[in-house]
Amino acid sequence: MSHLAIAPILLPLLTAMLLVVLQALGRAGGGRRRQRTLSVASAASFAALGVLLVARADGAAAPEVYRVGAWPGPFGIVLVLDRLSALMLLLTGLVALGAMLHAVRQRSDQRAHYFHTLFHLQVAGIAGAFLTGDLFNLFVFFELLLIASYCLLVYGGTVARIRSGLHYVVLNLVGSSLFLVAAGTLYGATGTLNMAELAVRTAALPAADAGLVRAGALLLLVVFALKAAVVPLHFWLPSTYAAVNPAVAALFAIMTKVGVYGIVRVHTLAFGPDAGVATLVAAPWLLPAALVTLALGALGALASRRLRPMQGYLLVMSVGTMLAPVALFDASALSAGLYYLVHSTLASAAMFLVADLVARERGGVDDELVRGPAVARPALLGAIFFAGAVAVAGLPPLAGFVGKALILAAAPSDGRGWWLWAVTLGGSLVALVALARAGSTLFWNTYRDRDDDPFDPVVHGAPTAAPATAGMVAPAVGLLALVVALTALAGPVTDYTTATAAQLLAPQPYLDAVLDGAVPADGGARRAGAGGGAP
Amino acid sequence: MTAAIGLLTALGVYLLLRARTFAVILGLMMLSYAVNLFLLAMGRLRGSVPPVLTAGAEAAGAGATGAAVPYADPVPQALILTAIVIGFAMSAFVIVLAMRARIALGTDHVDGHEPVRRPR
Numbered sequence: 305m306s307h308l309a310i311a312p313i314l315l316p317l318l319t320a321m322l323l324v325v326l327q328a329l330g331r332a333g334g335g336r337r338r339q340r341t342l343s344v345a346s347a348a349s350f351a352a353l354g355v356l357l358v359a360r361a362d363g364a365a366a367p368e369v370y371r372v373g374a375w376p377g378p379f380g381i382v383l384v385l386d387r388l389s390a391l392m393l394l395l396t397g398l399v400a401l402g403a404m405l406h407a408v409r410q411r412s413d414q415r416a417h418y419f420h421t422l423f424h425l426q427v428a429g430i431a432g433a434f435l436t437g438d439l440f441n442l443f444v445f446f447e448l449l450l451i452a453s454y455c456l457l458v459y460g461g462t463v464a465r466i467r468s469g470l471h472y473v474v475l476n477l478v479g480s481s482l483f484l485v486a487a488g489t490l491y492g493a494t495g496t497l498n499m500a501e502l503a504v505r506t507a508a509l510p511a512a513d514a515g516l517v518r519a520g521a522l523l524l525l526v527v528f529a530l531k532a533a534v535v536p537l538h539f540w541l542p543s544t545y546a547a548v549n550p551a552v553a554a555l556f557a558i559m560t561k562v563g564v565y566g567i568v569r570v571h572t573l574a575f576g577p578d579a580g581v582a583t584l585v586a587a588p589w590l591l592p593a594a595l596v597t598l599a600l601g602a603l604g605a606l607a608s609r610r611l612r613p614m615q616g617y618l619l620v621m622s623v624g625t626m627l628a629p630v631a632l633f634d635a636s637a638l639s640a641g642l643y644y645l646v647h648s649t650l651a652s653a654a655m656f657l658v659a660d661l662v663a664r665e666r667g668g669v670d671d672e673l674v675r676g677p678a679v680a681r682p683a684l685l686g687a688i689f690f691a692g693a694v695a696v697a698g699l700p701p702l703a704g705f706v707g708k709a710l711i712l713a714a715a716p717s718d719g720r721g722w723w724l725w726a727v728t729l730g731g732s733l734v735a736l737v738a739l740a741r742a743g744s745t746l747f748w749n750t751y752r753d754r755d756d757d758p759f760d761p762v763v764h765g766a767p768t769a770a771p772a773t774a775g776m777v778a779p780a781v782g783l784l785a786l787v788v789a790l791t792a793l794a795g796p797v798t799d800y801t802t803a804t805a806a807q808l809l810a811p812q813p814y815l816d817a818v819l820d821g822a823v824p825a826d827g828g829a830r831r832a833g834a835g836g837g838a839p
Numbered sequence: 840m841t842a843a844i845g846l847l848t849a850l851g852v853y854l855l856l857r858a859r860t861f862a863v864i865l866g867l868m869m870l871s872y873a874v875n876l877f878l879l880a881m882g883r884l885r886g887s888v889p890p891v892l893t894a895g896a897e898a899a900g901a902g903a904t905g906a907a908v909p910y911a912d913p914v915p916q917a918l919i920l921t922a923i924v925i926g927f928a929m930s931a932f933v934i935v936l937a938m939r940a941r942i943a944l945g946t947d948h949v950d951g952h953e954p955v956r957r958p959r
Contacts (some may be wrong), residue, residue, distance in 0.1 A: 440918060447925045454932060458939075466940045467951035470860065473933050474949070477867050478855065480929070484874045484922055491915065492881035 308360065309370035309385040311353055312393050312435065316428035319346035323421040340408050343420040347401045350427065354394030361390035362800060366813040369437070369820075378498040382818055384437035387804040388642070392434040392565055395646055398786060399558045399653045400427050406657045406779040407551035410664075415460040415549075422459070426452035426555065433562050437818055439490065439497040442566065443483050446531075450476050453559060456552045457544065464547040472544045479530040482523055489520035500818035503573050503811060507580040514581035521575045521585045525567065532563025532623050535597040542604065542616030546671075550660030553612075554653035554783075560623055561649055568630055568638075572808040577633060590631035591720060595727045598624030602734035611659045611671035611742055615652065618696050618739075621731055622648035625698075628724055629711045637714035638805035643798055644707030647790055651695035651704060654783035658692050661685060661772050661780060662746055673742055678750035680771030686747045688777060688784065693739040695787045698732050703790040708732065710798070840880050847873035858954070860937040860947045867933065871926040875919050882915025890916070 319342065326339050360368070367386035375381070404423060406412075413419040429449025436442050454476075458469040491497055493516040494505035506517055526537070533541040541560070545553045567586070575582045601621025608614035626648060629641035659671055662685055669676030679685050691702075698704030708728060715721035790797060807813070847869050854866025890913035937947070944951045 440921070444921065444925070447929070451928065451932065454936070458936065461939070461943070463943055463951070466936070466943050470936060470940050470949060470951070473936060474855075474863055474867065477929055477933065478870065480925075481867075481870045481874045484918075485877060487918070488874070488878040488881040488915075491878075491918075492883070497914070497918075 306368075307370070308357065309368055309383050309435065310372070312350065312357070312431040313383075313428055315346060315350055315353065316424040316431065319343065320421045320424040320428065323424065324418070327417060327421070336414070339420055340413070343424065344401075344404055344408060346424060347397070347404045347427075350431075351394070351397030351401045354390070354397035357385060357390040358394045358800075361385060361387045362803075367807070367817045369817045370435075377820055378496060378501040378818070381441055382437040382498065382500075383435040384814065384818060385435065386814060387800065387807050388565070388568065389434045391642070391646070391800070391804060392561065393431055395561070395649055396427065396430050396434070396558050399649060399783070400555055402653060402657070402779045402783045403551040403554040405782075406554065406660070407549070409776050409779065410551070410660070412460075412549050412551055419456075419459060422452050422455045423552075423555070425449075426456060426559075430558060430562055434565060437499050439487050439499055439502065439570075443480070443487060446483065446562070447480060449559065449562065450480070453552075453556065456555075457548050459549055459552065462547070468540075468544045468547040472540050475530065475540050479527050482530075483527045486520050486523035486527060489516060489523065493517040493520060498818070499570065499573055500811075500815045503576075503579065503815060504819065506574055506582050507578060509581050511581055517582050518585050521571070521582050522589070524570055525586050525589065528563045528566035528570070529593065530563070531566065532560050532627070533597075533620050534563075534593050534623060534627065535600050535620075538597065538600070538620050541620055542608075542613040545616040545619065545656070546610065546612035550612075550656050553615075553656040557619060557649050557653040557656065560619065561645060564623060564626060564630070564645060567627065568642075568808065572633070572638075573811050573814065576811065577809065584633055587631055587633055591628060591723075594624045594627035594631055595723055596624070597621070598628065598727050598731045600624075602731035602738070605738040606734050608738070609673055611663060611673060611746070612656075614673075614738060614742060615655050615659050615696075618655070618735060619648075619652045621735060622652060622696075625708070625711070625728060625731070628728070629714060632714070632716065632720065633809070634714065634716070635802070635805045635809055637711065638808060639798065639801040640707060640710035640714045642801040642804055643710060643794075644704070646797070646801075647695070647703040647707050647787060650783050650786050650790065651692065651702075654780050654787070655692045655696055657780035657783065658685075658689055661777060662689065665771060666746075673745045675745070675749045675751065679747070682747050682750075684777065685772060686743070688780060689743055689746065691784050692780070693743055695784065697736045697739050699736070701791065703787050703794065706791060706794050840876060840884075844873050844876045844880065847876065858948055858950075860940065860949055863949060864930070864933055864937060868926075868930060871922070871930075875922055875926075878915050878919050878922065882912050882918075885909060885911045 322342060323339055326335055326342065329335060330338065367384050370383040372381040426449050429445050429452055432445035433442055433449060436445055454473050457472060458465050487497060490502060493513050494502055496502050496505055509517055530537040545556060548556065571586045575585050577584060598621055601617050601624055604617030605614045605621065608617055626641045626645045629637035662679060663671035665679040666676045695702045695704050698708045712725055712728060715724040851866045851870030851873055854862045854869060857863060888909045888911050890911040941947045946953055
């Protein structure tokens, strides 16, 4: 048995521990550089590992199962590496590397201790959530990534961070309670928390238990929707992502995708098209919720008076855009949704970094969308902002356009398709207007004359940031270059996502791989651990 | 048990909707107690039998009364233990955060500022 599947959890966990040691050793001074080297090297290795795992999942016929402690069947903890997990891990690695490089370049990792440790703990939690094949371990990894995110959120301890941090923490603690209620309900109905066994048991449940398992499935949907910031559970996101350290905001762009991943994973595997009494229990709720999310995200972006909350709303909008095709539970739509997920995660992360680059050169105006001082290199930052805006809005020629075109092409020809077309296109237009207004305000509506400028640092002595150099913009440019690469490689990538969608919608190989023939599909023996697996 | 879960949940939700951090934290704790009890109840209580799966015990499922050797299901207890440990850490964190917010913001209102009262 290859141990590669558990490496994405172990690598960041071990890095985090080593970083604590380095921090303790380095108190005397000189430890910071070593910490950074280790941290960046680990993030880069994680991204390389992601490439390796995608290649591995692409080559394998069936999902690869890693049994922790070699416990058989559904009894032990299992990690499952399939196409979707591998893709999400690669995406995590790329975004984390970009965010980490930005933090190091901008020295925003120096405001307090343990930034790098927390960062890698967060990555470990995200990786575990993508890999686990067990509902309860999904909860545990959620908690791991959440506690790291709580600390990263209030990292540096500014007033805005503490204020929005309190909301975020309380909301997510309630979400965790709901997760446990959902897990308990499903355990009570089916007697298992292993997702594969859950799928088998759910499909065989008698109609009398339908209410219980459907309630559990929908409660899980609520929990994942809270993580993914789906309307009406999106209120926390814009203010939180606006207050947080920008590098962390870029990393958080992948955290909402954990919620999306949860919805895709659980609601295709256990409550998918062949789930007996719980067949497609989420579908009637998910599509309207996704479309409303899309619309409200676009309107929120238009109404934002600051650049960072605007990026938050655009992130909310992108979540709606990718969940709408998922809600159709159709292979080509799911594939399009996954392609858009990859694109929008990279583009959103890049835009959080760009927003930081622009805001820190505008003195006291910060990211407010009002007339302010010009940035030192308007051509450089303006070009990057323009490219990022094109990517986020989904305009040609970048991958967002390809993704949206694929989504619209996959729309069914009934009423759902009409809504999908109308809301997606309308939302894109509104987002385009918002981004165009923001860009023209930031780069063109500036003070020419120093004496006019109420915020001029030379005249008024406000602190100023050094103008962005090529090294500083490199992480954001790198993420945008990945978007360009995604556009150029649209063919191979859509081949991969098509195969991923096919794998998700035909989960029998997944079930066979995890259960290894240990669990008969009998609805009767609900509570007992079925016999054959025990040694 | 059902009444206890219901009461704790009601208390928790009521306290969560208060505007002061202290009440909100108490509400979170009440809610986590309710969840732990709920997990215990969903695991189907079975007293005075060992949580050991012996030969012939497989069929002793829910509602099966003595057809085979009964055993207590250890999984819910493991879940509750994990939930308690995680809940403890989270409570500690949120208490510290609330105290920090009280110091940094000068108020214990959950919005970080006192509600604005408009003169009539």
